[in-house]
Amino acid sequence: MKLKKTDISRVGEQCVLPVVIGIIWYIVSTRHLVMRDLLPGPGDVLVAFRETLNDGTFFYNLRISVIRVLKGFLIGSAAGYLLGMILGMSRVMEKMIAPIFNAVRQVPLPAWAPLMVLMSHGELSQVLFISIGASYPVVLNTFEGVRSVKAEYLEVADVYKFDRIRTFLKIFLPASFPSVLTGLRISMSISWMAVVAAEIFMSSGGGIGEMMWGGRDISRMDIVFVCIIAIALVGFSMTWLMRILEKTFSFWRLTMKESK
Amino acid sequence: MNTKGTLEIKNVSKSYRVQENDVHVLDNINLTIKSGEFISIVGLSGCGKTTLLRHIVGLENGYDGDIILDGRRLNGPDLERGIVFQDHRLFPWLTVEKNVALGIVGKSEKEKKEIVADHIDLVGLKGFEKSYPYQLSGGMSQRAAIARALVNQPKILLLDEPLGALDALTRMYMHKELERIWKEEKITMIMVTHDVEEAVYLSDKIVVMSAKPGRLQKVIPVPLARPRDRASLDFAEVKEHVLEEFMLHTEHHFTYAI
Numbered sequence: 001m002k003l004k005k006t007d008i009s010r011v012g013e014q015c016v017l018p019v020v021i022g023i024i025w026y027i028v029s030t031r032h033l034v035m036r037d038l039l040p041g042p043g044d045v046l047v048a049f050r051e052t053l054n055d056g057t058f059f060y061n062l063r064i065s066v067i068r069v070l071k072g073f074l075i076g077s078a079a080g081y082l083l084g085m086i087l088g089m090s091r092v093m094e095k096m097i098a099p100i101f102n103a104v105r106q107v108p109l110p111a112w113a114p115l116m117v118l119m120s121h122g123e124l125s126q127v128l129f130i131s132i133g134a135s136y137p138v139v140l141n142t143f144e145g146v147r148s149v150k151a152e153y154l155e156v157a158d159v160y161k162f163d164r165i166r167t168f169l170k171i172f173l174p175a176s177f178p179s180v181l182t183g184l185r186i187s188m189s190i191s192w193m194a195v196v197a198a199e200i201f202m203s204s205g206g207g208i209g210e211m212m213w214g215g216r217d218i219s220r221m222d223i224v225f226v227c228i229i230a231i232a233l234v235g236f237s238m239t240w241l242m243r244i245l246e247k248t249f250s251f252w253r254l255t256m257k258e259s260k
Numbered sequence: 261m262n263t264k265g266t267l268e269i270k271n272v273s274k275s276y277r278v279q280e281n282d283v284h285v286l287d288n289i290n291l292t293i294k295s296g297e298f299i300s301i302v303g304l305s306g307c308g309k310t311t312l313l314r315h316i317v318g319l320e321n322g323y324d325g326d327i328i329l330d331g332r333r334l335n336g337p338d339l340e341r342g343i344v345f346q347d348h349r350l351f352p353w354l355t356v357e358k359n360v361a362l363g364i365v366g367k368s369e370k371e372k373k374e375i376v377a378d379h380i381d382l383v384g385l386k387g388f389e390k391s392y393p394y395q396l397s398g399g400m401s402q403r404a405a406i407a408r409a410l411v412n413q414p415k416i417l418l419l420d421e422p423l424g425a426l427d428a429l430t431r432m433y434m435h436k437e438l439e440r441i442w443k444e445e446k447i448t449m450i451m452v453t454h455d456v457e458e459a460v461y462l463s464d465k466i467v468v469m470s471a472k473p474g475r476l477q478k479v480i481p482v483p484l485a486r487p488r489d490r491a492s493l494d495f496a497e498v499k500e501h502v503l504e505e506f507m508l509h510t511e512h513h514f515t516y517a518i
Contacts, residue, residue: 155319156349159337160363174353252352252392
């Protein structure tokens with residue numbers, strides 16, 4: 001049996017690499033190994049962070065991005081869930097829709113930007129752009145979840161004469177749920193990446209991506225760095241939250257593996 | 261007298277076509293099971309005993325001959341026939357209580373609650389209503405599965421190697437429990453097993469099947485008083501009798517020595 005590590009030592013382990021990177025960053029920037037305009041030091045970034053905090057731009061833009069990503073995520077994952085369920089439950093629908101879906105899925109997300117810009121140049125196009133990216137993992141994982149429902153459970157449904165609705169509510173819906181949550185987690189992290197891309201390609205109405213691009217335009221690399229770090233940290237926390245949700249709601253699947 | 265649950269199996273045959281060859285899984289099976297009887301079907305793997313059981317419950321379709329329950333030819337599953345599978349097949353996302361309630365249709369919430377409570381009590385799972393299947397041991401899961409199969413008050417309970425995955429001691433304990441439930445519910449039970457001792461302990465009759473093609477080899481009555489004593493001479497004799505059908509008995513060259 002493996003010994004369980006204490007939380008403190010685990011957090012310690014996870015901090016080693018960031019600290020090392022921070023030290024290297026500090027040394028490289030203070031020794032002026034790279035031009036200061038290109039690579040600001042940690043101190044410069046902190047100053048810039050305080051500056052954007054004080055004039056309110058940081059939280060203004062972050063808030064816009066978070067709300068925007070939630071909109072895109074909700075629309076995209078709801079549509080993805082519906083499509084995944086339809087494809088999973090019906091072989092006919094799978095034959096009809098799956099090839100088109102798989103072809104469309106090959107188009108890289110940024111390639112949708114020109115089309116979105118043509119449609120509208122604002123919030124709507126950005127949200128749609130995010131929801132395209134958000135939908136794929138939910139479609140695929142919902143489909144997988146439905147298709148991997150054990151035939152043994154369906155025999156139980158047969159024996160108890162479940163009708164289609166009862167079979168769906170009692171078996172397909174709960175059995176696929178853990179897999180759907182995995183899809184939602186991946187979808188959340190893609191959405192967060194997509195919001196930054198959307199704000200760069202279709203900049204309008206603010207957002208952390210637009211703030212970063214704006215920093216680049218006026219050669220303020222320190223602001224760019226503030227944005228990069230913020231994007232990384234927020235994305236990390238979102239995925240972490242989703243992972244907790246996933247574990248909570250699929251307790252029966254996770255523990256089943258251990259006990260059987 | 262309760263006459264519900266009389267099962268007649270008449271000239272039942274089943275064959276599959278595998279690469280241009282007909283494989284006879286069941287070959288002309290004839291068997292009558294009286295209401296309230298406990299029957300075990302014993303046989304080697306591949307003798308068609310599970311196939312026969314699946315036909316009785318209605319999970320397989322298409323066979324020659326007739327399977328008749330109380331005068332009606334069976335076609336597809338029905339709530340009057342319950343089944344307990346070897347793997348308990350409880351839904352892992354539902355509590356014991358909700359799993360047991362799955363089988364109930366057309367009852368008010370209040371009735372439902374009572375039925376579930378009664379049956380959880382019957383199988384001795386009181387206090388575990390809110391537990392999830394992963395929190396139960398193998399024996400407890402199988403108890404819950406038995407409760408689920410009984411909530412519709414079926415005339416026949418089919419048991420497909422229900423205790424096969426349990427350890428030897430738990431299995432013996434479950435034999436007692438199964439006998440008790442059978443007596444309390446007064447229903448016909450048909451169990452597929454390859455544990456001869458289990459069959460002798462529980463059955464009124466033991467049906468021995470042979471493989472390739474799946475045939476009914478012999479029906480052995482077990483005229484022992486219940487509860488049965490595994491250590492008794494009579495018990496051993498019946499067991500030996502069943503084992504003879506599989507050429508597994510010990511040849512007694514000397515009946516006594518001196």
